[in-house]
Amino acid sequence: MISHATYIRLSLFLVACAALVAVILSRRTAPYGRYAQSGWGRLVDPRWAWLIMESPAVALMIVAGIAGRSGGVTPYVMLIMWEIHYLYRTFVYTSRMRPGGSGFPVSLAVMAFVFNTINGLTNGYAVFGTPNAYGVAWMMGPRFIVGALLFFAGLSMHVHSDGLLRKMRAVNGSEYRIPYGGAFRYVTCPNYAGEILQWIGWAVATWSLAGFAFAVFTIANLAPRALGHHRWYKERYPGYPENRKAFIPFLL
Ligand code: NDP
Numbered sequence: 001m002i003s004h005a006t007y008i009r010l011s012l013f014l015v016a017c018a019a020l021v022a023v024i025l026s027r028r029t030a031p032y033g034r035y036a037q038s039g040w041g042r043l044v045d046p047r048w049a050w051l052i053m054e055s056p057a058v059a060l061m062i063v064a065g066i067a068g069r070s071g072g073v074t075p076y077v078m079l080i081m082w083e084i085h086y087l088y089r090t091f092v093y094t095s096r097m098r099p100g101g102s103g104f105p106v107s108l109a110v111m112a113f114v115f116n117t118i119n120g121l122t123n124g125y126a127v128f129g130t131p132n133a134y135g136v137a138w139m140m141g142p143r144f145i146v147g148a149l150l151f152f153a154g155l156s157m158h159v160h161s162d163g164l165l166r167k168m169r170a171v172n173g174s175e176y177r178i179p180y181g182g183a184f185r186y187v188t189c190p191n192y193a194g195e196i197l198q199w200i201g202w203a204v205a206t207w208s209l210a211g212f213a214f215a216v217f218t219i220a221n222l223a224p225r226a227l228g229h230h231r232w233y234k235e236r237y238p239g240y241p242e243n244r245k246a247f248i249p250f251l252l
Pocket of ligand 1: 024032033034097101102158162164166168175176177178181191192195217218221222
């Protein structure tokens with residue numbers, strides 16, 4: 001397990017990366033999915049890219065749980081929350097992706113792998129690194145209760161939205177059409193909105209620097225991409241629902 005000083009440095013490093021990512025992604029969209037383009041080096045099957053780049057997050061929280069100093073049940077409840085998301089994203093989500101798809105750049109997958117390694121280490125330390133940081137009373141406190149509610153609301157929203165997109169792929173093949181149903185009624189990217197809500201919930205539930213850094217990074221990464229998707233649909237589909245926002249209902 002990492003030292004406390006390394007934990008602080010790595011978490012602050014992720015916050016700094018988030019600022020850089022927000023600037024870069026507000027000028028150009030990350031080149032995968034509908035924005036896939038040549039010039040980003042070798043491409044791999046997106047299913048393998050997602051599986052490999054998310055796996056450090058699955059493994060490192062479990063390693064932290066085994067090696068950790070923090071006793072009691074609360075850190076293990078947090079571990080279960082974390083693993084529900086990452087087991088879904090790493091194994092269930094990838095198993096539902098269509099074979100082949102548009103290629104995923106290896107360079108991007110390596111960056112995501114490094115991010116997930118650092119993020120798994122820092123969040124593992126936040127949950128298990130400090131003795132008695134989270135007693136049973138923490139789970140009865142307002143931060144954990146509000147955070148866990150936001151976490152599971154966000155998780156349900158992005159899993160449901162991922163499912164609607166999957167169904168569209170099954171019916172329409174590689175063609176993009178306007179998604180309808182669920183939270184797509186309000187926003188173009190409920191999958192991103194759900195993911196952002198979920199990690200804000202995690203930050204509140206753990207009340208940790210690592211959780212805060214992850215939430216900030218997720219917003220920096222997904223907010224520009226949601227705005228990009230929104231523009232992309234509006235440019236291509238003249239009948240795109242007028243009242244639909246990018247990722248914050250009624251606002252943005
Ligand atoms: P997208 O919304 O771009 O795509 C999700 C999937 O749905 C892709 O397989 C895509 O296919 C397909 N899809 C998208 N639009 C349509 C459509 N109109 N019709 C049919 N299929 C469609 O999401 P991302 O790939 O960027 O992200 C996937 C998940 O990962 C999301 O839930 C996101 O929240 C999460 N994520 C989290 C990050 C974080 O920082 N925490 C960072 C990045 C992603 P195709 O690939 O062919 O476009």
